[in-house]
Amino acid sequence: MAEIAQRNSMVGGTRVAGKVAFVTGAAGGIGRATAILLAQHGADVVVGDLVEEEGSKVVDAIRSAGGAATFARVDVTSEDQVRQTMDGIAKKWGKLDVLVNNAGLAGIQKPIHEVTTAEYNRVMDVNVRGVFHCTKYAIPLMHAGGAIINLSSIYGLVGGASAAAPYSVYQASKGAVVMMTKGDAMMYAHKKIRVNAVCPGFISTPMVAGFFERTGDAESAPSAAAALHPLGNLGEPEDIAYGILYLASDESRFVTGAVIPIDGGFTAQ
Numbered sequence: 001m002a003e004i005a006q007r008n009s010m011v012g013g014t015r016v017a018g019k020v021a022f023v024t025g026a027a028g029g030i031g032r033a034t035a036i037l038l039a040q041h042g043a044d045v046v047v048g049d050l051v052e053e054e055g056s057k058v059v060d061a062i063r064s065a066g067g068a069a070t071f072a073r074v075d076v077t078s079e080d081q082v083r084q085t086m087d088g089i090a091k092k093w094g095k096l097d098v099l100v101n102n103a104g105l106a107g108i109q110k111p112i113h114e115v116t117t118a119e120y121n122r123v124m125d126v127n128v129r130g131v132f133h134c135t136k137y138a139i140p141l142m143h144a145g146g147a148i149i150n151l152s153s154i155y156g157l158v159g160g161a162s163a164a165a166p167y168s169v170y171q172a173s174k175g176a177v178v179m180m181t182k183g184d185a186m187m188y189a190h191k192k193i194r195v196n197a198v199c200p201g202f203i204s205t206p207m208v209a210g211f212f213e214r215t216g217d218a219e220s221a222p223s224a225a226a227a228l229h230p231l232g233n234l235g236e237p238e239d240i241a242y243g244i245l246y247l248a249s250d251e252s253r254f255v256t257g258a259v260i261p262i263d264g265g266f267t268a269q
Contacts, residue, residue: 153171194256197258202229
């Protein structure tokens with residue numbers, strides 16, 4: 001406990017002190033911001049990603065600030081890799097308190113009649129099967145107070161077919177995450193394990209920048225997307241990370257099955 005108290009004084013927060021958190025897709029964007037913020041508030045963070053170099057940089061940033069983090073190279077579409085990662089967490093800590101299912105793909109910029117089966121499967125494998133794999137192997141490590149936070153999207157709540165919107169395969173995958181969140185929240189409520197989701201609007205991340213590139217109009221796409229939000233701007237990764245921090249903490253102990261838009265008012269229109 002003395003070690004935890006010392007670390008908390010260094011990193012500046014205690015909202016998730018003593019918790020072990022596993023964040024997927026944590027090498028950049030929302031995942032990176034979330035891993036850093038959870039560590040700042042006292043969690044031991046497992047930074048999960050396929051990109052080892054960038055993931056290791058996140059670990060280094062956390063440690064240099066006095067936090068605790070380790071890197072796990074994991075492909076969430078591989079059940080074996082996810083199981084091995086969870087086995088490593090169990091061996092080191094004996095528990096998992098927080099799972100953030102952040103790993104995801106932006107999807108394919110094609111109408112459904114042009115999408116190949118391979119393209120469809122790739123999006124579903126990462127965005128849906130990845131959540132399934134991680135949740136499946138996290139639950140046995142969780143006790144009362146455990147929290148799972150899934151990353152859906154505004155396009156898991158509403159449809160869109162404009163140049164600034166990903167097309168229906170991505171939307172279908174994020175809609176599946178919404179319903180998986182609700183179903184798992186009901187399934188594990190009796191164990192006091194909470195399952196919630198956040199639905200970001202357009203956020204300034206490398207993934208969204210890549211999406212804008214694929215629209216064929218990378219110069220005007222960001223401003224067009226910003227204009228879709230009543231607040232008039234794109235969000236930052238930290239905007240989502242703070243929502244995840246709340247859901248990971250005991251502050252949200254009476255919150256489960258919630259699907260929370262963090263979207264600059266997009267879905268309120």
